Amino acid sequence: MVSRPEPGEYNPYYAPYIDLIPQGDLVTILERQAEETKILLKGLSERQADFRYGKGKWSIKEVLGHITDTERIMAYRLLVIARGDMVDLPGFDENEYVRQGGFDKIPFSKLLDNFLAVRAATLSLVNMMDSSVWTREGVANGSKVSARALVSIIAGHELHHRKIIMQRYIGSGGFPQW
Template sequence: MYQRPEKGEYNPYYSNYIGLVPKGDVIEILSNQVEDTIALLEGLTEEQSSFKYGPDKWTIKEVMGHLTDTERVMGYRILCIARGETVSLPGYDDQAYVKNAPFNKCSIKELLDHFKVVRQSTVELIKSLESDAWLRCGTANNDKVSVRALVNIVAGHELHHRNIIQERYFGSEQYPK
């Protein structure tokens, strides 16, 4: 049933995300990777989770909020396109979403719990899709995209940001130990 998306099924911007997703059952990958992200971040102190590696960069809390917001948007797109929506779905400004959200007032535990619930919802939606729905294409942010591409974008987006957290946040000399 499941196959990786082909290049014409998504904007090339998302190639890096899709390329990060390992081969295998993407539903299982999504289910497992949320646990890996939680394990990576659940023990952070307030100081660590509020760290940003540059003046115009997000805190780790903001990264987690961004992951949750993006997953919600992508989940909505998956639902709409899988159900045959023909109207072009809007884009979203991730910078404005983070700027206007109270992520830094939340604990890292609250943000991780929130992310886990949203991921569970995404996985349940994906599991409910019939095989023909995976191949359906629609338009989001003025670009053609298939359901299976969106599912892979969700998985790759998390991996992308987890890599950034490990390399640029945890790898920074200024990161609080």
């Protein structure tokens, strides 16, 4: 069982994400999240997926693209640290990644398939790791982080944005109904 990290295993910036994760096995949580996100998003139309709840806010397509890009980056960091590579891993500009991602030009079904493929790859990586690597630490974006903290960040980040989608997009008065 992979459990949540201790506060000293990650930059405090990530605490709000990690605090969202329920207690339990992180692998099981990641598996369940993929299904929950699929159920939430699979029925959205292109028009709904293009919805923005405010000026300058990302569309649902862009939010999903951001979730997927972030998971890819965190999973790469996880791989590097789990393999004992002591290289300092760079940060990334999430807004620039969304700007360059072109997510609004991609059919929503492909974006959802992409998210599910990335999550499957993350789960494959996590399931192949020996229990001895979970507390192994490295440096990402100038801060110390453990392998299990990265898994927690992946889960918490996805949950954070799923809640935003439910509250500010789907739950808003301006959300297209068809």
